[in-house]
Amino acid sequence: EAGVTQFPSHSVIEKGQTVTLRCDPISGHDNLYWYRRVMGKEIKFLLHFVKESKQDESGMPNNRFLAERTGGTYSTLKVQPAELEDSGVYFCASSQTTYTGELFFGEGSRLTVL
Amino acid sequence: SQQGEEDPQALSIQEGENATMNCSYKTSINNLQWYRQNSGRGLVHLILIRSNEREKHSGRLRVTLDTSKKSSSLLITASRAADTASYFCATEGSNDYKLSFGAGTTVTVRA
Numbered sequence: 001e002a003g004v005t006q007f008p009s010h011s012v013i014e015k016g017q018t019v020t021l022r023c024d025p026i027s028g029h030d031n032l033y034w035y036r037r038v039m040g041k042e043i044k045f046l047l048h049f050v051k052e053s054k055q056d057e058s059g060m061p062n063n064r065f066l067a068e069r070t071g072g073t074y075s076t077l078k079v080q081p082a083e084l085e086d087s088g089v090y091f092c093a094s095s096q097t098t099y100t101g102e103l104f105f106g107e108g109s110r111l112t113v114l
Numbered sequence: 115s116q117q118g119e120e121d122p123q124a125l126s127i128q129e130g131e132n133a134t135m136n137c138s139y140k141t142s143i144n145n146l147q148w149y150r151q152n153s154g155r156g157l158v159h160l161i162l163i164r165s166n167e168r169e170k171h172s173g174r175l176r177v178t179l180d181t182s183k184k185s186s187s188l189l190i191t192a193s194r195a196a197d198t199a200s201y202f203c204a205t206e207g208s209n210d211y212k213l214s215f216g217a218g219t220t221v222t223v224r225a
Contacts, residue, residue: 004156035215042118043157043202043215056212091156101145101206103213105156 002026004106006092012112018080021109023092025074031055031095032075033103034067038088046090049075061086082113117141117214118203126222133190135219137203138183144206146179146186147213151200160188160201165208193223 005024013019025032034046046065047057051072060067064083069075079086089110093103121136137146145164149157163170163179163186170177176189190197200218207214 033212040217042217043204045212045214048212093157101147101162102159103157105149105158107154107156 004092004094004104006090006106006109008109009107010110010112012114013082014114015084016081018078019082019111021077021079021090021092021111023075023077023106025092025094026096026104029094029096029104030072031097032069033093033095034075034077035091035093036088037091037108038085043091046077079111082111084113087111087113117205117207118146118216120201120203120216120219122219123217124220124222126224127193128224129193129195131193133193133197133221133223135188135201135221137186137188137216139186139203139205139214140184141205141210142208143181144208144211146177147204147206148175148177148186148188149202149204149215151202151218153199157202190221193221195223195225197221198223 007022032049035043037043045059048055049069052069066078089108091108093105118139147162148160151157161172163177174191179186200220202215202218204213204215
């Protein structure tokens with residue numbers, strides 16, 4: 001069974017440019033989460049999808065970040081325009097049920113904004 | 115805001131020794147989980163302990179939970195070089211189901 005896959009693994013962009021990160025969850029997992037880790041600090045929650053609906057987007061930093069989940073399958077996280085402080089590793093995770101506890105993580109997308 | 119906070123930030127031990135790291139949190143929880151991240155990889159779930167449990171074992175891992183002190187510990191016994199990784203605690207709040215992570219403990223096991 002394929003795990004959570006994320007693309008790209010690393011992206012380097014200039015400040016002001018746009019980047020789109022993609023996450024493919026484990027097949028059949030309704031719950032999809034985005035997290036971010038900046039500069040070795042804590043891993044912070046960004047948002048949570050249940051199927052195609054945003055269940056909780058309380059962690060989204062500002063309106064430069066837009067997350068979508070087309071048809072309840074893969075998800076994209078777009079940063080537009082990117083700022084220096086957006087640099088970090090963006091993790092996607094999925095789970096079968098909301099209260100199951102365990103999340104299955106992808107390997108992350110490292111974003112470097114110059 | 116950060117819910118879980120690991121201590122120490124970094125730990126270096128000799129192969130065969132035990133490694134202990136701690137996690138403190140702030141609000142009431144449904145469960146507490148530990149994850150491992152090898153360099154450049156994703157987080158891997160290690161163990162989950164529920165709020166009504168006090169201790170749990172999985173292979174060489176032992177987790178304790180003290181809800182009165184809002185703290186947990188992870189013990190790795192007989193460490194191996196392959197245990198070199200960052201370890202994160204994550205709490206699922208009783209009023210807020212999403213997982214909140216700390217900044218992690220970086221463990222280096224020397225051969």
